[in-house]
Amino acid sequence: MLKVAVLRFPGTWSETDFAHALELVGAQADILWHADADLRGYDAAIVPGGFTYGDYLRAGAIAAISPAAGELRRADREGMPILGSCNGFQILCEIGLLPGALVRNRQGEFRCDWVHMRVESDRTPFTGGLRGEILRMPIAHGEGCWVADDRTLARIETNGQVVFRYTDARGAASLESNPNGSTANIAGLANENGNVVGLMPHPERCSEELLGGTDGRRVLEALTASRHTGMVSASVQ
């Protein structure tokens, strides 16, 4: 059984939803307190959404200097699959495990909605077999506009590190389908090795019919499947 660590910081709010969704796909999920989190013995780690430390200073900035940040860096060096959603994505950028930064939505407003996004890369443990699929997931954030300098953007596009791009229901990326003004409609991206992935939408909030959608479950199923296909080690090499 896949063993997944779900991190909890002060102000995290999606950890129990993630644990529930992981159990739905047959994984074991343990919620670990950030201050003494030990990721050894786990197959993957999740950094869930929330408003850690009240978003003081910048979203994710204070969580990024928690002891858990050092533990995530160590796990990354070993190639562990790490997924950050919403505030978790912001934290992974602040730690430096993912490039760029997330700033206030261009429209200047908090966005709580359903969005569509196209899976651009299947070279991650969370998107195996999903390339080209259009996923529908909920968002709820005020600071989801991903930015980076031109060199960084060119590099991640060339390397295939863009994993999810906001599109309309038919898969066309447009200004209207971009809920926060994110550069190049980027909804989620990976590090160079592909083992660390961050995205603004919430897979855990669309993992059963009752919640109005099940596309989030496909991302977690890809993770459980990656263990058997060797996807994780293949993408890390």
Added chain:
Amino acid sequence: MTGYVATIRVRPKAEIRDPQGEAVAGALRSLGVDVDSVRTGKEIVVRFSADDLPEASAKARQMGDELLANPVIEEFAVEVAAE
């Protein structure tokens, strides 16, 4: 050891859009104040001890580098004075 006070001013880099500043500009205009543009930032005031001014300045800069500003999107300036 001497007491110092550092004022660290963090602002978004020129090329980063500032929706908060734009909203404030809109609010000022709705008050009838004619403004061309508004940029927002934050000011962080830190009191601490150091041996001398160079050490105090270095400490304040380190705070900016390691936590108070994110170099991807922000820049900061430091002012240090003995108390």
